[in-house]
Amino acid sequence: MMKAMIVDDEYYIREGLKKSDLWKELAIEVVGEAEDGAAAWAMYQLLQPEILLLDINIPEMNGIELARSIRNVNEEAQIIFLTGYDEFQWVKEAIALQASDYLLKPVVREELQKALNKANERVKKREDRNQHVDQLQRQVHNYSKAAHEQWLVDLVQQRRPLAESLDLLASSGIHLDLSGHYAVLCSDIDDFASLSEGYSVCDRQLNQYAYRKLAEEAVESYEQVYTLGETPSRVVLLIGNVTEQSVLLDIAIRLRSVISQYLKLSISIGISNPIQGLEHISDAYHEAIRAMEYKAIVGGGQIIPYSSTAVTMTQNNRLLDKELYMLSEMRAGNEANVINILREWSENLRSMAWSDVKLVASQLVMFVIRLFKEVDLKNKPLLHANPLVDMSNCRTTDELIRFLTSYFTEVGRAIRLSKEVPSHRMIEQAKEWIREHLSEDLSLVNLAEYLNMSPKYLSSRFKQATSETFADFTTQVRFDRAKELLADSSLKILDVAAKVGFTDTNYFSMAFKxxxxxxxxxxxxxxF
Structure with missing residues (x-):
């Protein structure tokens, strides 16, 4: 609603104006009133009303002086002067201050209505004009931004000669150092096709805008980062003035956190190696894309440096044999054997060149991530939730060996625990679920879905842990609960039957007996 303020030193005039039905009729809200010019000026600065009913002859600061102060900060305010003096000098001053209208007191309703309508129309015309100007400015900004982005895409994909791309970008105020250090990040929404299946065109546009906008805000504190929205699911970041992989990892972690927090989406991020010289920027772009595409192997939600995806076959056959043996023991859940192999394997690594150590370790970590995914442990939290990132932070062979030992031991332990008999807590969860759902048609399938495991596996483990089948335990709980409910004489037999899952009272009585x-x-x- 439009806002209005009444300024008059006579209480009953203020009250009469305020209680008029015109305000509601014209969708105007009276947000304040004042009896002198000084109070009115303070109130105006706080409330910023679009319309003012202003008595000229008020104390402290008269209406003309107050109107001048308002005009100094707002040329668009609609001022309707009120006065009990029909004198020419007041009218002349009111015209000079571009008053919306000039009314003699006592104010006649019809005259006030005309004045408010006139002020109302002026405000709306001003708003329409301002909206049109704002829209034009936004269009110019968007066109300019789209052009900048297209030129950056041309640069990273080498769709124009390098010199031409740099000239176009420079003409729009983006100056890139030809010999500077750069890197590229590629962020892609996981399972986007299925997530957006039910989206309307409008929903797609809104989600794409939100994704892009949050990505920009996530990296705005970093120097020289340019955001390119390639597709609805993909955002590419061109990062300048960067030589350290750790900076790129920080940016990726920040980006993933923001998207997860505000959009509740999982994204995978590929990170290129830092390069020097824009003539190599296309190589960095394709490295980031290829690294991101490794999510098909290691699963979504990962930050994947390109340096960790290099797969090589070591020339040390004994080492290769140990790698394969360790993976098989890890898959089997033989944690102790994994630790022993790691001890021997570490000695072999220390005898190798650092570059070879990184390649061998990268290959093995990728295999273990895939193994972790295959045995369906993705919902079990690990200390090393981002193994590729942790590995990229290692700077020496000893650091890398400590990381590998910790990570492989952790995965081996998780696999072993997943193969053991379910814990007491899991069985208690199952029992509690059964008790809470007695009034429903209980099924092993529903319970298995709740516990996130297969019905066959649950049936076997339940019998192993309780010495009862699911059906026997459920029957016992039903009738134990029925006996408890029968103690309440206010409950009818049919009510007791319904509460323990029987829709037919006769059948319940037969089964109970x-x-x-x-x-x-x-x-x-x-x-009882």
Whole structure:
């Protein structure tokens, strides 16, 4: 609603104006009133009303002086002067201050209505004009931004000669150092096709805008970062003045955190190696794309440096044999054997060149990540939630060996625990779920879905842990609960039956007698 303020030193005039039905009729809200010019000026600065009913003859600062102060900060405010003096000098001053109207007191309703309508129309025309100007400015900004982005895409994909791309960017205020240090990040939304299946065109555009906008805000504190929205699911970052992989990892972690927090989306991020010289920027771009595409191997939600994706076959056959043996022992859940192999394997690594150590370690970590995904441990949190990032931070062979030992031991332990008999807590969760769902058609399938495991596996483990089948335990719980409910004489037999999952009262009575030995009615009479 439009806002208005009434300034008059006479209380009853202010009250009369304020209680007029015109405000509601014209969708105007009276947000304040004042009896002198000084108070009105302070209130105006706080509330910023579009329309003012302003008595000229008020104390402290008269209406003309107040109007001058307002005009100094707002040329668009609609001022309707009120006065009890029909004198020419006041009218002349009001015209000079571009008053919306000039009314003599006592104010006639019809005259006030005309004045408010006039002020209202002026405000709307101003808003329409301002909106049109804002729209034009946004269009110019968007066109300019789209052109900048297209020229940056041309640069990283080498779709124009390098000199031409740099000239175009420089003409728009983007100056890139030809011999500077750069890198590229590629961020892609995981499972985007299935996530966006039900989106309308409008929803797609809104989500794409939000994704792009949050990506820009996530990296705005870093120097010289340019955001390119390649597709609805993909954002590419061109990063300048960077030589350290650790800076790129920080940016990627920040970006992933922001997208997860605000959009609740999982993204995978590929990171190129830092390069020197824009003539190599296309190599960095394709490295980031290829690294991101490794999510098909290691799973979504990962930050994947390109340096960790280099797969090589070591010339040391004994080492290769140990790698394969360790993976097989890890898959089997033989944690102790994995630790022993790691000790021997570490000695072999120390005898190799650092570049070879990184390649061998990268290959093995990729295999272990894939193994972790294959055995469906993705919902089990690990200390090393970003193994590729952690590995990239290692600077010496000893650091790398410590990381590998910690990570492989952790994965081996998780696999071993997944193969053991379910914990007491898991069985208690199952029992609690059964008790809470007695009034429903209980099924092993629903319970298995709740516990995130297969029905066959759950049935086997439940019997192993409780010495009862799922059906036997459920039957026992149903009738134990029925006996408890029968103690409440206010409950009818049909109510008790419904609460323990029987829709047919006769069938419930027959089943109760078969299991307990007497009917529900007899049980209630005998014991209560």
């Amino acid at each position: 078969k299991y307990i030995g007497i009917t529900p009615t007899e049980y209630r009479k005998r014991f």
